[in-house]
Amino acid sequence: MPILEPTYKPPFWAKKSFVSTVFSGLARKVEGVIQTRERITLPDTDFLDLDWSYAKQKSNKVIILLHGLEGNAQRPYITGTAKLFNGNGIDACAVNFRGCSGEPNLxxxxxxxxxxxxxDAVVKHVLSKDTYDEIYIKGISLGANMALKYVGEGNDLPEEIKAVIGISTPCxxxxxCDELMSLKNRHYAIRFLGHLKDKLKPKLIQYPKNISVTDFNEIKTLIDFDDVYTSKAHGFESALDYYNKASCLQFLPNIKVPSLIINALNDSFLSAECYPVKEAKHNPNLFLEMPKYGGHVGFIDKRNIYYNERRALEFVNSINKGNFET
Known part of the structure; x- marks a missing residue:
């Protein structure tokens, strides 16, 4: 599918990647979203907390929202989307990944x-409610990679999944990871690593046979964290094995569900490989939009409705009508 022509024009003060990224992550506020929490038990006995918000009228449509690294379902980039979709007749199921809902996972x-x-467990749970016959999935950053990998893995997807949107996707x-660890992003990397290590500390006590204090003290960088913990805890041989197997890039050619990726060209977290031009040109189901500005999840726009949120709604509506406009 041809690459989409962006129409995003940020305010003059938000053109710099750092400004738009930091403002959107730390200063943006979204009010008026009422969330109701539901806990589900996963097949391996762990749990996920889902934060639901609803349209005014009963809806047969729902968007599943997936946050980024060390985020949660209360982040403005999640609640902003939930508010816009709720206001347009679509329920929202905002997922808190394991350990991200304010309570350590088991x-x-x-x-x-x-x-x-x-x-997949969330999708099956949503379908078990017998309420929704249209499901959309929108992921942010880490959640975007997960969403696109999910629909590209070649599994038999439920026919109710109609569209996927990935924002600031680390394909x-x-x-x-190399970009995050570069000098220009050092402040972000330090912040992420601090949060990740703080969350890992209780597991030293809970699971002393799985990770030792010595192992923990060896973690100096994000790659170290993925070498010492992420890879070992999730069945990968190393950080590099994890990156190779979990990246959505290799799965994009297999996507059969209409999917939109919006990655800003000035996103300092993304490498050149994170802009899948070739894959989009060869897959009629994959749409790629690359605005000049926007930083990392920083698509600031009018009336506190971000550009990526408006585009997600436009994409969903157009897919339903069978005429998504490029």
Whole structure:
């Protein structure tokens, strides 16, 4: 499918990647979203907390929302989408990944970019309600990689899944990790690593046979974290093995569900491999939009409705009508 022509024009003050990224992550507020929490038990006995918000009228449509690294279902990039979709007659199911809902998860494992088994469990749970015959999935950053990997893995997907949207998608996890660890992103990497290590500390006590204090003290970088914990806890040989197997890039050619990727060209978290131009040109179900601005999940726009949120709704509506406009 041809590459889509962006129409995003940010405010003059939000053109710099750092400004749009930091403002959107730390300063943006979204009010008026009422969420109701539901806990589901996963096949391996762990749990996920889902935060639901609803349209004013009973709906047969729902969007499943997936947050980014160390995020949660209360982040503005999640509640902003939920508010817009709720206001347009679509319910929202915002997923908190394992350990991200304010309560530690039960098992040694947690979440990672390729944990599509958890997304599959959420989809099956949503379908079990016998309420929805149209499901959309929107992922942000890590959640975007997961969503696109899920629909590209070649499994028999429920016919109710109608569209997928990935925002600021690290299609190549190795490349994205290298970018995050570069000097220009050092402040972000330090912040992410601090949150990840804080969350890992209780597992030293819970699971001393799985990870030792010595192992923990060896974690100095994000790659170290994935080598010491992420890979070992989730069945990978190493951080590089995890990046290779969990990256959605290799699954994009197999996608059969209409899917939209919006990655800003000035996103400092993304490497060149995270802009899948070739894959989009050869897959009629894959749409790629690359705005000049937007940073990482920083598509600031009018009336506190972000560009990526509006485009997600336009994509869903157009897919339903069978005439998504490029």
């Amino acid at each position: 098992l040694f494992r947690s979440y990672h970019s390729g944990a599509t088994e958890d997304l 190549d996890l190795r490349g994205s």
